[in-house]
Structures are given as C-alpha cells and as structure tokens.
Amino acid sequence: MENLKLQIITLKAMLFLLFISLLLPGPSIAGSMLGCPAGCMCNDDTYVVHCERSKLDVIPITLNPAIQRLVLRNNKIKTVDAAFQFYKDLQYVDLSNNHLVNIPTKSFFHQEKLQELHLNKNKLSSINNKTFQGLKALTVLNLRENFLEELSQGIFSILPKLEELNLGQNRISKIDALAFDGLLGLRVLFLDDNLLTSVPTPSFPVMNSLAELHVGLNAFHFLPDDSFKGLSKLSVLDLSSGGITNISEHAFRSLTGLRNLNLADNRLKEIPTNQLSYLSRLEELTIGQNEYVTLPKGAFKSLTNLRKLDITGAKNLEHIEKGAFTDNMNLETILLVSNKKLENLDEGALVGLPNLRHLVLRENAFKSLPESVVSWNELRALELTDNPINCDCQLLWLLNLANQKNLTNVQCASPLNLRDKPLKSLTSDDLGCSFGDPNQRVIIVTFCVSAVILLAVLGLFLFRYRLKVRDALKDYKFNKRAISRKEHEYQKTFSEDEYTLRTGQLPIKHIPVTEL
Structure with missing residues (x-):
C-alpha cells in the first residue's frame, strides 16, 4: 500500500516536471531549471549527477531527464521506485552502500541503455528472473556484499549482454545447474566468500566464454576430478582462502588455457606438482600461505611458460632444493616474501633461470646469501630488506654487486657495530676481509x-706401511753397498793390458822423438 502511494506521488511529480519542461524553450535550459538536491553535484554539460553522502532516502525526481551517469552511493535509499523510469538515457548507475532491501519488478524496465549497475553493499536478500527486466544492454552487474542465499534457474537469462557478474560476499549456499543459463557472453564471475560446500561444477558448462572465475573463501576443502569442466576458455582462477586440503590428481584437467592461478591461503601440505602439470600455459602462480615445508626438486615441472611465482607467507617453509625450478626457464619474477622460517637456499637453487629479472626475498630469515644461488648478471632488481643479515666477509660479493647495479639497499642486522648500517656504505675492511678479491x-x-x-x-x-717402507729402505741400502764393493773389486782386477786385449785393440806404440 505504501509503495502504491509512493508511486502515485512520483507519477504526479513526473507529470509536473514534464509539463514544465515542455514550456521551457530548450533542453539545456530545462536541465538548468530542474532542481539539484542539496549535497549533489549536477553537470548538465556532461549529464553527470553525483550525490555521495547526501543523506538521501529516496531517488531524486527533480534531476535532468537527460542524465547518463548517476552516482547515489553512501546514502540511505531503501528501495528503487518508479522515479527511476524517468531517466531513460542512463548508462551508469551506482546505488552501492545504501539500505536497499528489495527491488520491485520492472524497476529498470525503461533503462534499455544502462550498461553498468552497481548494487553492492546493500541488504538485498533475494532476486528473481524479472528483477532486472528491461536491461538489454547491461554488461556489468555488481551485487557484492548483500544477503543473497541461492541462485535459481535462469535468474540472469534476461541479461543477454552481461559480461561481468559479481556475487561475492553473500550467503549463497545453493546454485541451480542452470542459474547462469543464457549468459553466453559472460567473461568474469565472482562467487568468492559465500557458503558453498562444493565447487558448483554443474553450473559451469553453460558459460562457454568465461575467462575469469573467483571462487575462493568458501566452505569446500576438496577439489575432485574435473572440478572446472566446461571452462576451457578460463584464463584466471582464484581459489585463495578456501581452506583446501586436498586436490585430486585430475582436478585441473579441463583448464588447458589457464594463465593465472591463485592457491594462496589454503592448507596444502605439499606442492601439488602432478595436479599442476595439466596447466602447461600457466604464466602466474600464487601459492603462499600454505603448510608445506620444502620446495622439492621439480616442484613445478611442466610449467614451462611460468613467468611469475609468488610464495608469500608460507609459515612452515624452510628449504628450497636445488632444481626446484628446473622446468621454469621462463621465470621473470620470483617473490619469496615473509616466510619466517626460510633461512637458507641451496647453492644453485635459482641457477638456470636466464630470464629472471626480479628477485624479492623480503621479510625472511636470511642471515647470508651464497653467491652461487643465482645468476646475478641478468638480474635487474633484488630485495633483501627486513632480513637478519650478518654483514661479514661472505657478503663481499654482494657489496661489489650492489655497487655495480642499482639494487635495493640491504641493511645489516649484525654484528653489533654494523647494525642498521646499509651494506652499500661499507668497505671490505668493515666486513673483516683480509683480501679484497x-x-x-x-x-x-x-x-x-x-x-x-x-x-x-x-x-x-x-x-x-711404515714397516714395509723401512724394509724397502734397508734392502735398498744393502744392495747399494754390495754393488759398490763389487765395482771396486772389478776395477782392481782389470789391468790396462787385459782391457786392451778384451776389447780387441792393439796397444798404441809410442814413437821416440829421436826417430822423427
């Protein structure tokens, strides 16, 4: 009854305004004569009305009928009434952070040009397949942070051009298999932070064009085989903060085109190496805040196109083995951030990555870093801030490197006399090195x-072998003495004449000088 009275009042006001506009000579003058509510900014040149924090409890009915962009966020509006129908040229409407409890049927029946509708941060508890009737051109619908509990069959089928649908931070626990029927052009879907107990796999096949899916922070802990069947064009998948403990061997089998995967903030006790091997085109992987202790050799095998790896906040990570990134030669950025137990990297752990340009080792437990851990020549940026670095001679190579390249400054944590001093400001003598090279x-x-x-x-x-050596030396000395005696006797027994006869030579006759 109250809604009926409100609609009658609104219609009378609309007729009155229409009558005034007919009497005025031109549309620009009509727009200027119409009222702009207190606290609003109305621009009749750009057809934009901005009413934020204006304490409005109803949609204004005195605005220029030609407006195209209407921003009414952060007010106290409780319903979408008939006044909306007066603004047929609207292309963008923002009603976020109001007190909307329901949306009457056909509230947007005349908004055929509307492309974006933001209804997030309200109190909507239900919608049906007629709620958005008339929005033939709508491409973006934002229903985030409401109280929706379920999605029935064909609920969005009247939105043929919808490309982005945000249903995150609601109370959705049930999704009909045909809830997204008719959304052939949908590209982005947010279902994160709801009450889903399992991946809504049956509802995926009708969204053949879906490129981005956010389904983290729900109540499912297991990803079964083919969890995302029908989403062959999916490029971005966000499964963060979902409490996932187990991933089936073939969970990602259907995602042959996936480029970006977020598995951060789950409960994985080891890297799901075999499961990830299906994602040969993956370029970005975020997998921090899990419970694994080691990155083993070949941890990310088959991910030959991986360009960025983010391991942030892995509270139990202690060890990165040499060869962990053997198959990831296209890596350009590695983020190992805020892993409080990560104190050492195996020598050569990051070697063999010719495209590595950015290495972020911030907020770990590194006291030192071996020179052989990575190929430094190609590196453009290194971050080692907020580590308990011990500045001694083992870091002379890093000091020389910091002077050659524009690397992030490293501060010493120890010894005491060098605490909080930048490594770059020190000399080899400060580091206690006897030799500069x-x-x-x-x-x-x-x-x-x-x-x-x-x-x-x-x-x-x-x-x-001291006994054998001693015996050998004795034999050697004895033999040497024996040989010396024999040679001496031999030399004494041989006369010059005998030597001459034995050699077959005649003695040389000496001719006296007088005969000459």
Whole structure:
C-alpha cells in the first residue's frame, strides 16, 4: 500500500516536471531549471549527477531527464521506485552502500541503455528472473556484499549482454545447474566468500566464454576430478582462502588455457606438482600461505611458460632444493616474501633461470646469501630488506654487486657495530676481509686445504706401511753397498793390458822423438 502511494506521488511529480519542461524553450535550459538536491553535484554539460553522502532516502525526481551517469552511493535509499523510469538515457548507475532491501519488478524496465549497475553493499536478500527486466544492454552487474542465499534457474537469462557478474560476499549456499543459463557472453564471475560446500561444477558448462572465475573463501576443502569442466576458455582462477586440503590428481584437467592461478591461503601440505602439470600455459602462480615445508626438486615441472611465482607467507617453509625450478626457464619474477622460517637456499637453487629479472626475498630469515644461488648478471632488481643479515666477509660479493647495479639497499642486522648500517656504505675492511678479491681468497683457501689434505694422506700412508717402507729402505741400502764393493773389486782386477786385449785393440806404440 505504501509503495502504491509512493508511486502515485512520483507519477504526479513526473507529470509536473514534464509539463514544465515542455514550456521551457530548450533542453539545456530545462536541465538548468530542474532542481539539484542539496549535497549533489549536477553537470548538465556532461549529464553527470553525483550525490555521495547526501543523506538521501529516496531517488531524486527533480534531476535532468537527460542524465547518463548517476552516482547515489553512501546514502540511505531503501528501495528503487518508479522515479527511476524517468531517466531513460542512463548508462551508469551506482546505488552501492545504501539500505536497499528489495527491488520491485520492472524497476529498470525503461533503462534499455544502462550498461553498468552497481548494487553492492546493500541488504538485498533475494532476486528473481524479472528483477532486472528491461536491461538489454547491461554488461556489468555488481551485487557484492548483500544477503543473497541461492541462485535459481535462469535468474540472469534476461541479461543477454552481461559480461561481468559479481556475487561475492553473500550467503549463497545453493546454485541451480542452470542459474547462469543464457549468459553466453559472460567473461568474469565472482562467487568468492559465500557458503558453498562444493565447487558448483554443474553450473559451469553453460558459460562457454568465461575467462575469469573467483571462487575462493568458501566452505569446500576438496577439489575432485574435473572440478572446472566446461571452462576451457578460463584464463584466471582464484581459489585463495578456501581452506583446501586436498586436490585430486585430475582436478585441473579441463583448464588447458589457464594463465593465472591463485592457491594462496589454503592448507596444502605439499606442492601439488602432478595436479599442476595439466596447466602447461600457466604464466602466474600464487601459492603462499600454505603448510608445506620444502620446495622439492621439480616442484613445478611442466610449467614451462611460468613467468611469475609468488610464495608469500608460507609459515612452515624452510628449504628450497636445488632444481626446484628446473622446468621454469621462463621465470621473470620470483617473490619469496615473509616466510619466517626460510633461512637458507641451496647453492644453485635459482641457477638456470636466464630470464629472471626480479628477485624479492623480503621479510625472511636470511642471515647470508651464497653467491652461487643465482645468476646475478641478468638480474635487474633484488630485495633483501627486513632480513637478519650478518654483514661479514661472505657478503663481499654482494657489496661489489650492489655497487655495480642499482639494487635495493640491504641493511645489516649484525654484528653489533654494523647494525642498521646499509651494506652499500661499507668497505671490505668493515666486513673483516683480509683480501679484497673474493676469488683470490677462494684460491688461497683451496690451495691451503688441498695441501693439508695431501700431507695428511701422505702421513697416513707412511704410518700405515711404515714397516714395509723401512724394509724397502734397508734392502735398498744393502744392495747399494754390495754393488759398490763389487765395482771396486772389478776395477782392481782389470789391468790396462787385459782391457786392451778384451776389447780387441792393439796397444798404441809410442814413437821416440829421436826417430822423427
């Protein structure tokens, strides 16, 4: 009854305004003569009306009928009444953050040009297949943060051009298999932060063009085989904050075109390597805030097109094995951020990534970083801030690198005399280095270690075979003395004449000088 009275009053006002507009000489003058409510900004040149926080409790009926953009957010409007029908040229309407409880049937019947409708942050508890009747050109519908509980069959079928539908942060627990029937052009769907207990797989096949799906922060903990069957064109999938503990071997089998996957803030105890192997075209993976301890060798095998990897807030992550990124040679950005137990990287853990440009190691537990952990020549940006870095001679290579490249400044946490000092401001002497060239130190250390090892081996050998060595030396000395005696006797027994006869030579006759 109250709605009927309100509609009669509204119609009378509309007729009155129409009568005035007919008497005025031109549309621009008519627009200027019509009333702009207190607290609103009305522009008759751009046909934009902006009424934010204007304490409105009804939709204004004194605006220029030619307006195209109407912003009424952050007011106290409780319903969409017949006044809306007076503005037939509207293309954009924002009624977010009001007190809307319901939307009467055919409220938008005359808004055939409307392209975007924002009804988020209201108190809508139900909608039906006639709620949005007349919105033939609508491409964006935002119903986020309301009290919707279920989606019935064909509820959006009267919106043939809809491309983006936001149903996040409602109380939806039930979705009919044909709820999205007719949305052949839908590209983006938000179903996150609802009360779904399972992935609404039966409702997906009717959305052949869907490219982006947000379905995280629901109450399902398991992804069965072919969870996203029918979404072959899906490019972005957000499953964050869903409490997922288990992913079936073939859960992602249908997502052959997926480019971006968010699995952050779940309860995965290990990297789902085999499950991810179906996503050969994946370019961005966010998988932090899970419960795995190690990134094993080949953790992301088959993801040959991966360009960005984000592992943020993995509270149990302690170890990254060498070869974890063996198949990911196209990686350009790696974010290892706020992993409070991550203290060490295996030497060479990030080697073999020729396209790596940005390495973010912020807010971890690194005290030092080996030079061999990554190929530094191609790196353009390194972040090591908020780590307990120990500035000693082992970081001389990083000091030299920081002076060569424009890297994020690294601050020392220890020793005490260097605390809070930028690494870039220090010298090799500050780091306690005896030699300025780290390669020279390596050579010297290697030589010394090798010499010690060689001497130790030789000493062990001599000690183990000392008896044999002693006997060998005795035999050698005895034989040498025997040979010397024989040679001496041999030399004494041979006269010059015997030597001459034995060699078959005649003695040389000496000719006296007088005969000459």
